[in-house]
Amino acid sequence: MIRRTITFLAWAFIIIGCITIVFFLFKSSHEGFSAALNEATNYTVSGQFGDFIGGVVGTLFALAGTLLIFLTFREQANQNSRNEIENRRNSFERNFFQMLNIHRANVGELTYKKHRKGKENTYEKRQVIKVIFDEFTDCYREVTKFSSSEDIKDYCNPDYQGKLMGIVARINPSISLVEMARIDIAYLVMFYGLGEEGEVVLRENFKKKYKPEYYFRLLFFLKMKPKKSNHDRYQKWKEVREMPLPELSVLIDVLYPDRNNLKKVDPKTYAGGLKLHLFYEKYYGGHQFRLGHYFRHLYQSYKYLNNRVDICDHEKYAYGKTFRAQLSTYEQALIFVNSLSTIGMRWEYFPEETVNERVRTDLITFYNLIKNLPGEHIYGIKYDTYYPNVDYESREQLFQE
Structure with missing residues (x-):
């Protein structure tokens, strides 16, 4: 709109100037003024004529020129702005698609060796994500079995319970606080694992949210699960996992007090026959080194x-x-x-x-x-x-x- 207005005014000044010249020439000729080559020039009269043209018509042309110069500068500024926007968009797209390529590379670099169906298998790329997710679902089922109560007070500290209730109020009243707690625990166990370092991180994380009398025993129960490559011990674990919860609770009550010296457990009992005092690799070894960078990059993208x-x-x-x-x-x-x-x-x-x-x-x-x-x-x-x-x-x- 501004461009059209300025252009219109500039051309209007030019046209008015041209009309003024034509009109003045016609009027001068009508009054007897002549600029014929065979006549002497009257510089006094012609000078006045030039002063009029320069003072009146020249001003109109100067105004038109000023408006057109302003319009040119304005168009140049707009073009620079468009170029800057285009450069920013091009820069964004380069970075974005580079992030996309890095994500593909992150997935492409994933590898995981795991014992399955009686032999060790090597999983690569997106296969690894599936295997890791399967471990989460395994852990979630085991956490759910151990956490049979539907009262959130049996698991969470009051502060964390209040935090979860805030989520429910904002998102959906149908959300189960107990289910959220189970998901959180199962995911963190899968992520950090139950090795020595992983358990330290889990305990530090859990102590801010969950009751120690609950999660201490839960972690002990999950640590009993060995890798499938340890066939005999894994079969024993399956027996433990399939126990009715009352029997499982009794077993944990027998083992847990001697958790720091499991040799003390009577070997003649079922609990002693599990031979938990012997070294074995835990099933949940953790995936922080696989998933940490994966999720950081995905979130930042x-x-x-x-x-x-x-x-x-x-x-x-x-x-x-x-x-x-x-x-x-x-x-x-x-x-x-x-x-x-x-x-x-x-x-x-x-x-x-x-x-x-x-x-x-x-x-x-x-x-x-x-x-x-x-x-x-x-x-x-x-x-x-x-x-x-x-x-x-x-x-x-x-x-x-």
């Missing part, structure tokens, strides 16, 4: 995209969708349970501060990061209970039917 204030939400979602297309179903499932654990709640439940208050912080929901999860739940953990506003693919298929 989405945070980098999300904090761009020069990109609208529609475009952000399109870029995020491109990244999500690289995630397998098991990767999305692992993101789901990671986001419900205390080390992954920054995805949505307890987000980090953003660069602008208008930037959304619900990364799982906004980018539909778990959109492609099959069915409605994982071993009873319903997706839409924790993320009710995600546009799940399974829900879309249901509507289509």
Whole structure:
């Protein structure tokens, strides 16, 4: 609009100037003024003529020139601004797709050796994610069996219980606090493992949230599980795992008091026959060195995209969708349970501060990061209970039917 106005005024001044010249020449000729070559020039009269042209018409042309110069500078400034925006977008896209390539490389570098079906197998790339997620589900079932009470007070400290209740109030009243606690414990055990270092980290993490009389015994129970390569001991573990909870509780009560010197347990008893005093590799060895970098990079990639204030939400979602297309179903499932654990709640439940208050912080929901999860739940953990506003693919298929 401004450009059209300035252009109109400049041309108006030029036209008025030209009309003024023509009119003045016509009027001068009509009054007897002549500039013929065969006549002497009257410099007094012609000088006055020049003064008029320079003073009146020249001013109009000067105004027109000034407006056109201003318009040129303005167009140049706009072009520079457009170039800057384009350069920023190009820089963003280079960084974004470089992050995408790094994610692919992170997945491509994953390897895991695990005993299965009587032999040691080597898993690579996305196969590793599936095996790790299977370990989470194993641990979740075992934690659930050991944690039979549905009263959150039996597990959590009051402060952490209040924190979980805050999530329920904000997200969905149907969320089970006990289920959230089980998910958190199972994920952290899978992530850190139950080796010496892993157990130290777990105890430090758990003491801020859970009651020691609960999680001490739970960790002892989970540590009893050996790797499958230790066939005889693993068969004994399966017997223990299949015990009814009252019998299992009695067994733990027998073993736990002598946890620091299990040689004292009577070898003639069933508890002594487990030979827990002998060295064996724990089933849950931990995956922090595999998943730590994987999740840090994945989260930072989405945070980098999300904090761009020069990109609208529609475009952000399109870029995020491109990244999500690289995630397998098991990767999305692992993101789901990671986001419900205390080390992954920054995805949505307890987000980090953003660069602008208008930037959304619900990364799982906004980018539909778990959109492609099959069915409605994982071993009873319903997706839409924790993320009710995600546009799940399974829900879309249901509507289509």
